[in-house]
Amino acid sequence: MSVASHYSYWITVLLMTAGLYIVIARGNLVKKLIGLAIFQTSVYLLYIAPGKLIGGTAPIVAEAFKLYSNPLPHVLILTAIVVGVATLALGLAITVRVRETYGSIEEDEILAADRDDPDGA
Amino acid sequence: MMAVAAIAVALQRNLFSAVVLAGIYSFLMATVLVALDAVDVAMTEASVGAGISTVLLLGALHLCGGEEAKPLARPWPPLAVALTIVAALVYGTLGLPAFSDPQAAPHTHVVPRYLEQGPKETGVPNVVTAVLASYRGYDTLGEVLVVFTAGIGVIALLRRARRRKEGKP
Amino acid sequence: MILEHLPALQVTVPLAAAPLIVLVRQSTVAWGVATAVSWFAFAAALLLATQVAGGGPVSYALGSWPPPWGIEYRVDALSAFVLVLVSGVAAVVAPFAWRSVAAELPRDRVYLFYALYCLCLAGLLGMTITGDAFNLFVFMEISSLASYVLIALGRHRRALLAAYQYLILGTIGATFYVIGVGLLYLMTGTLNLADMAARLPALAGTRPVLAALAFITVGVSLKLALFPLHLWLPNAYAYAPSAVTAFLAATATKVSVYILLRFYFGVFGARLVVGELPMPEILLALSILAIVTASLVALWQADLKRLLAYSSVAQIGYITLGVGMASRDGLTAAVVHLFNHGITKGALFLLVGGIALRAGRAGFERLQGLGQVMPLTSLGIVLAGLSLIGVPGTAGFISKWYLVLGAIEAERWWLAALVVATSLIAVAYVWRFVEAAYLAPPGAATPQPGEAPRAMLVPAWLLVAACIWFGLDTSFTVRGARSAALLLLGGAP
Amino acid sequence: MRREPVLRVVGKLLIPYMLLFALYVQFHGDFGPGGGFQAGVIAAAAVIFYALIFGLPAARRLVPETVVEAMVALGVLIYLGVGFAGLALGGNYLDYFVLDRDPVAGQHRGIFWVEVGVLVTVAGVMLKIFYVFAGRARPAGE
Numbered sequence: 001m002s003v004a005s006h007y008s009y010w011i012t013v014l015l016m017t018a019g020l021y022i023v024i025a026r027g028n029l030v031k032k033l034i035g036l037a038i039f040q041t042s043v044y045l046l047y048i049a050p051g052k053l054i055g056g057t058a059p060i061v062a063e064a065f066k067l068y069s070n071p072l073p074h075v076l077i078l079t080a081i082v083v084g085v086a087t088l089a090l091g092l093a094i095t096v097r098v099r100e101t102y103g104s105i106e107e108d109e110i111l112a113a114d115r116d117d118p119d120g121a
Numbered sequence: 122m123m124a125v126a127a128i129a130v131a132l133q134r135n136l137f138s139a140v141v142l143a144g145i146y147s148f149l150m151a152t153v154l155v156a157l158d159a160v161d162v163a164m165t166e167a168s169v170g171a172g173i174s175t176v177l178l179l180g181a182l183h184l185c186g187g188e189e190a191k192p193l194a195r196p197w198p199p200l201a202v203a204l205t206i207v208a209a210l211v212y213g214t215l216g217l218p219a220f221s222d223p224q225a226a227p228h229t230h231v232v233p234r235y236l237e238q239g240p241k242e243t244g245v246p247n248v249v250t251a252v253l254a255s256y257r258g259y260d261t262l263g264e265v266l267v268v269f270t271a272g273i274g275v276i277a278l279l280r281r282a283r284r285r286k287e288g289k290p
Numbered sequence: 291m292i293l294e295h296l297p298a299l300q301v302t303v304p305l306a307a308a309p310l311i312v313l314v315r316q317s318t319v320a321w322g323v324a325t326a327v328s329w330f331a332f333a334a335a336l337l338l339a340t341q342v343a344g345g346g347p348v349s350y351a352l353g354s355w356p357p358p359w360g361i362e363y364r365v366d367a368l369s370a371f372v373l374v375l376v377s378g379v380a381a382v383v384a385p386f387a388w389r390s391v392a393a394e395l396p397r398d399r400v401y402l403f404y405a406l407y408c409l410c411l412a413g414l415l416g417m418t419i420t421g422d423a424f425n426l427f428v429f430m431e432i433s434s435l436a437s438y439v440l441i442a443l444g445r446h447r448r449a450l451l452a453a454y455q456y457l458i459l460g461t462i463g464a465t466f467y468v469i470g471v472g473l474l475y476l477m478t479g480t481l482n483l484a485d486m487a488a489r490l491p492a493l494a495g496t497r498p499v500l501a502a503l504a505f506i507t508v509g510v511s512l513k514l515a516l517f518p519l520h521l522w523l524p525n526a527y528a529y530a531p532s533a534v535t536a537f538l539a540a541t542a543t544k545v546s547v548y549i550l551l552r553f554y555f556g557v558f559g560a561r562l563v564v565g566e567l568p569m570p571e572i573l574l575a576l577s578i579l580a581i582v583t584a585s586l587v588a589l590w591q592a593d594l595k596r597l598l599a600y601s602s603v604a605q606i607g608y609i610t611l612g613v614g615m616a617s618r619d620g621l622t623a624a625v626v627h628l629f630n631h632g633i634t635k636g637a638l639f640l641l642v643g644g645i646a647l648r649a650g651r652a653g654f655e656r657l658q659g660l661g662q663v664m665p666l667t668s669l670g671i672v673l674a675g676l677s678l679i680g681v682p683g684t685a686g687f688i689s690k691w692y693l694v695l696g697a698i699e700a701e702r703w704w705l706a707a708l709v710v711a712t713s714l715i716a717v718a719y720v721w722r723f724v725e726a727a728y729l730a731p732p733g734a735a736t737p738q739p740g741e742a743p744r745a746m747l748v749p750a751w752l753l754v755a756a757c758i759w760f761g762l763d764t765s766f767t768v769r770g771a772r773s774a775a776l777l778l779l780g781g782a783p
Numbered sequence: 784m785r786r787e788p789v790l791r792v793v794g795k796l797l798i799p800y801m802l803l804f805a806l807y808v809q810f811h812g813d814f815g816p817g818g819g820f821q822a823g824v825i826a827a828a829a830v831i832f833y834a835l836i837f838g839l840p841a842a843r844r845l846v847p848e849t850v851v852e853a854m855v856a857l858g859v860l861i862y863l864g865v866g867f868a869g870l871a872l873g874g875n876y877l878d879y880f881v882l883d884r885d886p887v888a889g890q891h892r893g894i895f896w897v898e899v900g901v902l903v904t905v906a907g908v909m910l911k912i913f914y915v916f917a918g919r920a921r922p923a924g925e
Binding site: 010012013016017020021024025030031037038041044048049070071072073075076077078079082083084085086087088089092093094095096097099105 | 267
Binding site for chain 2: 821855858859907911917
């Protein structure tokens, strides 16, 4: 269990933290979505990196190769990417509506607007 | 480099550059994925992460305006939350099989059948496609439905009403 | 032949309804299809439940690939029970939506609403029925994405912000869940839940498994709004369209509880979760906090919808309290309360939807003297409110009875006392409605006399009747919950 | 941008190839990387490219909104339909073996149609989202 054998995980963890930090700390709605996207992408590495076998090739079966990397995580992550972009699209759509109704995409400004005018203009 | 890009995104206050950096990040991710033999995934990440996402984000920025208002008021509590999660993950990953260990469970259970029988059973040499469309075809159905849901969701939220309704105060 | 394929049809028929609705683009047809589909789902769920009660778990291999290579659908006592709840509520809410949605949404979006409704229903059913960890994630996302949009369609502008917050937290929750599943996959090499359960005991106590447990717990807790991760729920429920609030309140969080149960007892196994880890203690502590704080916060709300939303957080606390006891009676209580609270809250939110239609919103100032103006609606709210409190003769009583039994059995007297004492807070917040509706004269903000349309009142009263019925005749709920509890403790998924 | 002759010519030249490449990715998915999803994205990108060069109204004339919305629904229906076909022919849901007398050929056929469904929906949704966002920005674009 050496540190070197796990370094791919460390990268994942680092990216995940950065993404999550952006989501929690930032008040801008678009920025939060970017952070969310980074958070999700970091998961891809968690799945895919362990599937790689050194000396293996992409899992397209042919006569010349004997060793392939693990295809199952690839399939899962394909699905996860799609889910990620779908979420992003929806989140942006909501953000655009927020911008149109509130005139701002900063979380604290929106909350302040709601306090001042609870019934909504 | 990816890490640098991600941190740069976190620090960047101009949303436009943040979007561009996120795009760069996606391309780097795609490169890493190729190195890890995940060619299908890399292709998707390049087209989706660096392509579609960037276009969407830019479109949204065009509608919303591009400067983030304020620097952080209190950066420490969120950092603490993020660090807790790091701790949990580091703790968890320490027990995982080492990188490229052919004896690890994911390589010995379930997957061998895909690799050995897949081309014969489905007639498709790209095992990723075989698993995607056949063995786990139902997941892919779900994936298409997620896209579908997002599509009609965006329509429902953003379509211009023919007449302005009083239902939207 | 149809019977044999019921598990697949249960989910795919509602799924197929959504694109059909989008193709037709006509709101009446859309409503018709959505109603028909939800009744079909309800019938299918009942049939499956009888099949399971008669012949044990049903397994269905999608694509004819045997699990763990393909994706398996698996119906057992617990999932059949949840299926009946989800599809039953959907079948009642769909007729209600006809008038409610027409009043609350712009007309050119009504058909999209029903398409999303079908997707949300199918997603929840798919989450319940699947025997595959990743497939569960995919269907979770279908139902979540659909519900984000459904909430954002609410009339108030705060609905947008509520939907956005739910989207962020929901996605973080789902991603946490995926991380957990990923860790499990790396350790076991499989995604099939039953297969995972079979391979996990050999790995019990290793670090990734513990981390996976933590991530799945946090992720699912975000979705089920377990205190303190409930922040998205009150706003989302308060500003969503009425039909959506009723449907989501009665089903979405319940399915998440189901997932938690499934992972704790079906995958990780009671021995690890209960025996070696302090999970029960953590759950108990959080549940008690949830019950007490959320009930108290509910007392101070100025809007009936928000009050009920906070009460939901508290009631979820009762459910997780039962889970935390991890005994036969505790789990029975959890599963029974899952069902009873589903129908009670469904009834309440439907009735409030009727008020919202007549009065615009459900702020307490508009409820003054409602007992005279809308007698049937008010009576329904009081009856369902009694079930919320847990008065004998209503469904809520049964669940609290088993909770107290479970506490006494574990010789935790203070816990039993706590359940009874917190019910008194529920009395207080239900009393606020009684006070406004019956003891105050109609005020300026009270709507003109007149009941909600029959198309809304009948479904709501169906659920009110169910609250009473399942309080008197417990054979279906308690028997179902008991066999589910035994199944969970037996370790078999 | 609308009066840039270079862009217009290059666009005209490139877009057919982009669509062709989408089809290649689609049908070569069995042997190399690629498949319905990626092909759908590329096909949508081709039309988006067209819209950027020739303007949104022109793109709307080329691929009208109603067609796009129908595509969104049709793709899903094709996929679900393959599943129901499996049921009708006596197999389980999404069973491809029964789609042909030879099970492997059946698999092939199933995968083919499923990927077509993915392509149609993904291209439809991506285009639709683009139209909606872009249309929001320029209200006069209708």
